[in-house]
Amino acid sequence: MNRKGCVSASLSLCAVVTCSALCPGAVHPAQQAAGQPARQAAGQPARTWTIGMSQCNRGEPWRVQMDKDVENAAKAHPELKVIFKDASNDTLKQRAHVEELVAQKVDLIIISPKEAAPLTEPVAKAMDAGIPVIVLDRALLGDKFTCFIGADNKKIGKAAGAWIARTLGGKGKVVELKGLMTSIPAHDRNSGFRDGIKGSQIEVVFEADMKWLEPDARKEMESALSRFDHIDLVYGHNDPGAHGAYLAAKAAGREKQIKFVGIDALPHEGVMYVKQGILDATFQYPTGGAEAIDTALNIFKGETVPKHVTLGSRLFTKENADKGGEPIE
Ligand code: FRU
Numbered sequence: 386m387n388r389k390g391c392v393s394a395s396l397s398l399c400a401v402v403t404c405s406a407l408c409p410g411a412v413h414p415a416q417q418a419a420g421q422p423a424r425q426a427a428g429q430p431a432r433t434w435t436i437g438m439s440q441c442n443r444g445e446p447w448r449v450q451m452d453k454d455v456e457n458a459a460k461a462h463p464e465l466k467v468i469f470k471d472a473s474n475d476t477l478k479q480r481a482h483v484e485e486l487v488a489q490k491v492d493l494i495i496i497s498p499k500e501a502a503p504l505t506e507p508v509a510k511a512m513d514a515g516i517p518v519i520v521l522d523r524a525l526l527g528d529k530f531t532c533f534i535g536a537d538n539k540k541i542g543k544a545a546g547a548w549i550a551r552t553l554g555g556k557g558k559v560v561e562l563k564g565l566m567t568s569i570p571a572h573d574r575n576s577g578f579r580d581g582i583k584g585s586q587i588e589v590v591f592e593a594d595m596k597w598l599e600p601d602a603r604k605e606m607e608s609a610l611s612r613f614d615h616i617d618l619v620y621g622h623n624d625p626g627a628h629g630a631y632l633a634a635k636a637a638g639r640e641k642q643i644k645f646v647g648i649d650a651l652p653h654e655g656v657m658y659v660k661q662g663i664l665d666a667t668f669q670y671p672t673g674g675a676e677a678i679d680t681a682l683n684i685f686k687g688e689t690v691p692k693h694v695t696l697g698s699r700l701f702t703k704e705n706a707d708k709g710g711e712p713i714e
Pocket of ligand 1: 448523625648670
């Protein structure tokens with residue numbers, strides 16, 4: 386998931402769903418930059434742009450990668466300055482961060498929100514203040530933001546369900562370890578999965594909210610193992626969840642009887658687990674960090690940007706991991 390990979394993914398797989406102009410009514414800072422060449426000609430320094438990046442939890446590898454993707458993409462543009470905020474998985478802290486960025490009058494906010502409902506209002510207020518907002522990965526409620534960038538979690542969940550049904554020969558007992566259910570990706574990975582197993586005899590014998598966190602997944606899996614002597618497969622809504630379940634099964638000496646499937650496919654996490662035989666499959670969930678910077682630059686130029694940018698995903702198994710996985714349909 387280097388920048389090159391992201392860009393090519395966005396070119397080949399990314400579908401633009403809807404288009405809209407920038408936030409209605411907002412006075413766009415890019416309009417104020419129209420005089421930039423004149424400034425430069427007059428020997429004044431070129432206009433710089435400050436982006437506030439509100440990250441919900443830098444304690445997770447995928448989110449560390451997202452911030453890195455933003456940072457690396459921004460580095461190529463000396464006119465950009467990015468202020469990173471880490472809310473440490475605390476919704477109130479993240480709300481305060483957005484408010485701080487508004488008070489600082491940054492030129493644009495990128496947010497990857499922990500939860501949908503509580504972050505919707507501060508983002509709406511940023512828009513009211515004329516600050517464009519790019520939402521990454523976890524959606525908000527309603528449509529008061531400039532651009533949403535993320536992969537299609539329903540599609541990924543459905544592909545996971547279909548792969549699981551196929552791999553288990555149409556029947557089996559599955560544990561579903563769900564992401565934080567107050568965040569949209571968890572809902573979509575759940576409903577997509579249920580769609581994907583429709584018509585099969587896959588039975589979800591145990592489901593729990595592990596809040597996207599590996600230690601929680603491990604604990605939930607311990608409960609599942611103590612209640613069920615036979616489990617065929619664990620579907621974790623992310624790779625840390627699937628890995629936590631694997632560790633619980635290993636501690637109980639049952640990891641060889643169970644298959645493990647996750648989502649994220651970071652090269653140094655999920656894909657590595659697949660290569661090591663820990664996970665049987667993982668579905669890529671691109672961070673969108675590089676695309677967010679590309680979109681921010683377009684906004685600063687005063688261009689109209691799409692309201693939704695949908696990123697593609699790839700499936701990694703031990704058969705295809707060395708070849709870079711394969712796109713999901
Ligand atoms: C990190 C994470 C990823 C997951 C994404 C969903 O916080 O849990 O593992 O794919 O968030 O929003």
